Amino acid sequence: MKIAIIGTGNLGHSIAKGLIIDNAFTTLYLTKRNLESLEEFNGYTNVTITSDNIEATKTSDILIFAVQPAHFEKVLAEITPYLTEKHVLISTVTGFSIPKIEGVVGENQFVIRAMPNTAIAVGKSMTCICSNTQGAKRIKISQAIFNRLGHTLIIPESQMQAATVICASGVAFWMRLIRATTQAAIQLGFDAEEAQELSMHTCEGAASLLIQTGNHPEEEIDKVTTPKGCTIEGLNEMEHKGLSSSLIQGMVASYNKISNIKKEQI
Numbered sequence: 239m240k241i242a243i244i245g246t247g248n249l250g251h252s253i254a255k256g257l258i259i260d261n262a263f264t265t266l267y268l269t270k271r272n273l274e275s276l277e278e279f280n281g282y283t284n285v286t287i288t289s290d291n292i293e294a295t296k297t298s299d300i301l302i303f304a305v306q307p308a309h310f311e312k313v314l315a316e317i318t319p320y321l322t323e324k325h326v327l328i329s330t331v332t333g334f335s336i337p338k339i340e341g342v343v344g345e346n347q348f349v350i351r352a353m354p355n356t357a358i359a360v361g362k363s364m365t366c367i368c369s370n371t372q373g374a375k376r377i378k379i380s381q382a383i384f385n386r387l388g389h390t391l392i393i394p395e396s397q398m399q400a401a402t403v404i405c406a407s408g409v410a411f412w413m414r415l416i417r418a419t420t421q422a423a424i425q426l427g428f429d430a431e432e433a434q435e436l437s438m439h440t441c442e443g444a445a446s447l448l449i450q451t452g453n454h455p456e457e458e459i460d461k462v463t464t465p466k467g468c469t470i471e472g473l474n475e476m477e478h479k480g481l482s483s484s485l486i487q488g489m490v491a492s493y494n495k496i497s498n499i500k501k502e503q504i
């Protein structure tokens with residue numbers, strides 16, 4: 239697979255790392271205007287770093303766009319004259335709809351929207367994917383790429399905004415929970431490094447229990463909560479302080495913000 243990442247910033251960088259670790263390409267082009275932050279990729283075989291989006295387009299079959307929403311239309315307009323029927327366009331750009339992409343590149347291109355997260359750098363991204371009518375013919379290829387870099391779900395485009403919040407922003411939300419539990423562990427006597435170790439691996443274990451058993455979280459909670467014990471005491475105190483409510487409200491606020499980002503682009 240000849241892949242180009244157009245706009246190798248935070249997310250593009252993570253995707254590049256995941257692709258390199260997985261050896262998932264024959265050639266990989268990484269583009270951005272200021273190339274300094276991409277120096278670490280210089281030594282890799284078959285990886286080209288460039289500011290030339292047109293060269294990257296001409297030499298690649300799969301184009302993964304990871305620029306900011308405000309830059310996307312200009313980048314698409316720049317590369318559109320060089321698109322052929324071989325190209326699969328995968329956009330990770332938040333709030334930029336398929337009709338809007340088709341408005342620049344036309345309806346005959348394979349257009350996929352993918353919403354990965356930065357855990358793609360370690361092969362653990364939850365990535366949601368949708369496509370235009372043409373892109374449906376290539377959605378399995380796109381899914382295969384992201385399956386190598388984590389877990390995927392094909393969804394309708396109407397759910398993409400929600401997927402952005404739960405999965406992409408979700409990494410930041412879970413990081414805060416891990417940081418908060420780390421802070422608690424320090425207050426309870428562990429040094430900072432140990433505290434984070436306890437917090438991260440407990441988080442991984444909890445998620446793995448659900449992934450591997452298919453159980454509902456409450457079923458697993460019931461196994462931990464001894465009557466009159468310390469777990470239910472802690473859980474109830476967290477709920478009195480609004481734990482679930484604040485998480486839900488935060489995610490809804492994040493969802494509403496994407497609608498505003500979309501309006502700002504119009």
Ligand SMILES: NC(=O)C1=CN([C@@H]2O[C@H](COP(=O)(O)OP(=O)(O)OC[C@H]3O[C@@H](n4cnc5c(N)ncnc54)[C@H](OP(=O)(O)O)[C@@H]3O)[C@@H](O)[C@H]2O)C=CC1
Nearest residue numbers: 245246247248249270271272304305306307330331332406
């Ligand atoms: N960060 C995340 O976790 C996630 C982000 N997204 C989406 O991915 C996109 C990128 O986000 P993020 O990586 O955080 O943003 P960044 O700003 O870190 O990355 C965007 C990159 O695009 C480059 N760029 C800008 N203009 C051009 C151009 N004309 N040609 C080539 N490269 C260009 C910029 O570098 P330079 O200025 O040097 O060109 C920059 O490094 C956004 O649309 C975001 O909504 C989606 C899911 C998760």
Ligand SMILES: O=C(O)[C@@H]1CCC=N1
Nearest residue numbers: 332402403406407408
């Ligand atoms: O914060 C943002 O707007 C982008 C989209 C999801 C992750 N980062």
